[in-house]
Amino acid sequence: MPKLVFRVTGIPLWATASDIEEILLLGEEVKIQRMTITPSCYGDDTQTAIVQFEPSAPKYLEEVVSGSLQDRQISMCGSDINIDKNFYGFTQLYRIEDDAKITADIVAVTGLAGHAFGSWRGKGDFSRMWLQDFFSEDLPSCRTMIYGHNSALFNNGIHQIKDYNLGFIRELTRVRSSILSGSLVKCKELSGSDAAADDIFKSAFATAFFGTPHRGLLVDDILSMTNKMEEERIDLVRSIGGGDNLRDELENFISLAPGLKILSFYEQMKGKRLKKDENGSYSRIGEYFLPVGRESALLNLSPDIETSIPVDADHTNLVKFNTKGDAAYGAIISQLKFFLERLRKKEMENDNKLHKRGTHALG
Template sequence: MKGVPTERSEYTAAVGDIVHRFLGDNASVVGSTSTAGTYEYEVKLPEEEDELSQEELQKLQVLCRLRCNQIQQSLPPPPQTPPSAPPSTNPPSYKSPSTILPSPTSTTTVSPPAPSTAAPKTRPDTIRIKNIPIYYTKDLVKLVIQDAFKSIPLIHSLVPYSKDYLCATATFPEVDDFEYPTKRLSVIRQAHQQKPGKADFQYDVDFFNFTPLWDAAFGDKEVIVDIVAVVGLGTHAFGTFRSPSAGSHEMWLRDFLPKDIPKTRILLYGYPSTVDGGQSIEKVEDIANLQTRERPIIFIGQSLGGLIVQEALLKAQNSPDANEVEIFNSWHGLVGFGIPIGGLRNPSLIEAVKDQPNKVLIRQLCLDELGTPSDYLKQLKVNFERCCEGKKRVAYAPEILYFWERHYSQPRTRNGKVGEKVRMVEDTETPGARNLPLNANHSEMVKYRSRSDLLYEDVWLNINGMVENIVEIKQLLAAQTSPSNKAQKGKGKPGGKGPRGGPKRKGTFISGDEMDDMLY
């Protein structure tokens, strides 16, 4: 066909075969256009056929893309650049044939980033990908990311972010440079700015705001509880919970916990660490957008993240906003890791932020020279205890579990030097809370090497105990309030409406059987 190189005519044959299977024998590929190495096919529909809907077109595009990519991987490389042409300094470019609808990513080729002079990392950077249409399969997401990063990615998660979009996390195991994804991001963003009207995935490595890591409802399974993890100050949301093993990409909230407590939705919350105190502490507006639909919530708070959760719940308890009140009503438990309830012992941190805008916040969180907590922390402790008592009176007592470090930490000073060993957070007794020790320092408390890690086993078994208690509470309430077979909504009570179905791939969803039938 015109515009298709002879050695690439296999694309046309493959597209024609899929069109026949999808639309019938009377449909055909009647024309193609090739521009700058991409291919566009025109499909002639049978006269008796109605025009395809947008969803049907998108489904057909996905099938053609995947099949053409399979062929592209098996074909010999295209002819080399003629000797008369100047040699290219650009990296090898991976190109996917564009069929029926335009590709969601830019294929602009630019020079590679300058080499970094920073010390090499021991673990690969993980990227977050948002703005993925809900109907995209994992294989198609992989192709799009590969096209953008010029390296085959490993997709670790693909979870609904909203009713229309998915969110993914990925690494690049074939690249030796662990910082490659971060370096490549600037290239991708530059290419996107050159074509501002083009639809595109959104890539980042910051993990600010919410990142869904697991959702059992996406596989049509029951979801009993939402688990929301909030990190501390000056930490990376994703990196905080990653395995410390060199070269590892595993992160227990994403890779371990869904296997051990599958009937969950797990979200990660991150925020910039350089904002002032008011912006850092009061995150209830963000948390209120969780869309739990009355599903119970277990919060995980790491260091300052636990204080953020406590502040959010205090505000939600008496908020005029119905969404915020719903968060308080749905709250079932808090699992804290080194929450500085009685103050943070870290003189190096106070010195490091003395000229930064969040210095007031840090002084409120740290112990003073005499080892005394600030008035802010004292009042927060009292207020949160009252908050728990208030919830107990109107519903049931929330479960509070605090893990405390047993090993000393060595925080770094402002100029990077290692400071003296300190136990950054001491145990703080709280009425109604369970206190458990972990044989780790302040940072290692939430970093686990594998599912068989003894620290992780202690943690997940206790979280699972909370989940089992939620099930028992729901069964008890059902027995008390529903003697007949009528379903009870139970607004404001644990369990609520029960598990929601969650966003499902409709219309353009390609099942495994359907993909096998179309592609093989």
């Protein structure tokens, strides 16, 4: 089982890696196996660290590990720093060189009951988080971020899809990025009345969908656990199973599609249904089924807008790449590099047009 990863926020800009390590360990007999330090996404003049401990987390984080506490706060020379494992909100995954130009923002958003960091980790020997480990090498000038939201099934939340979309947009206006279809639709609806949302919509260039159930998800196995879920969470699950709201949102998004480049990945392997085991817990030990079929995962748009990519994996493992040699990873990195090159050429063309206008004006 991969080691837990923690996020440390609110770190002062003056703090070095050694300073952060010293304050996090607090003299305990543990080590930091890995630490990545990045700027805060929110422009608040702080740093964020993504940390793995060895052999386990310090004792003061036991309640965070168990889930009885969401986070812990410790003091760092008068600054309060926060430690959590939920990764709610935006988190930048790797640092871009100080003198490098950010060529694009990439935001990765998980679906229902997903974890902002863990959902993207492979299941190989090194549990690679490819958005961090691979993109830092292959897309070093892109600001790659993850977005976390509380969509866990077993809690007392009353969120619905529209609430998640609005929450995402409000966070997004603080970091200026976009990738989620429902939120792009909402940004379009807010155009004219909300300048920040309008700006987000206009700056969106491409989106990648991994097994996204545009026309509904088979949720009967999830609904078999209704005795453990609050009524509001049951309603949330049912809302992604299909129906008029999902159909209307799909139609709204398709109306925006001509202005985007879309990658649609879809699973080619069946996964196992959730089933109660001998201990009374639910795990994927049931019969094989296909939760998101090809007809639901694809938008069926023209090839110049949508690129359809089959993946030799089930729904759970669709975004869990162990190595750069994974065929699906090769597909997405080649497409993203192609998009970035198109953006670069477009920027050059715009710069040339501005230069010519300036020359004519001076003449």
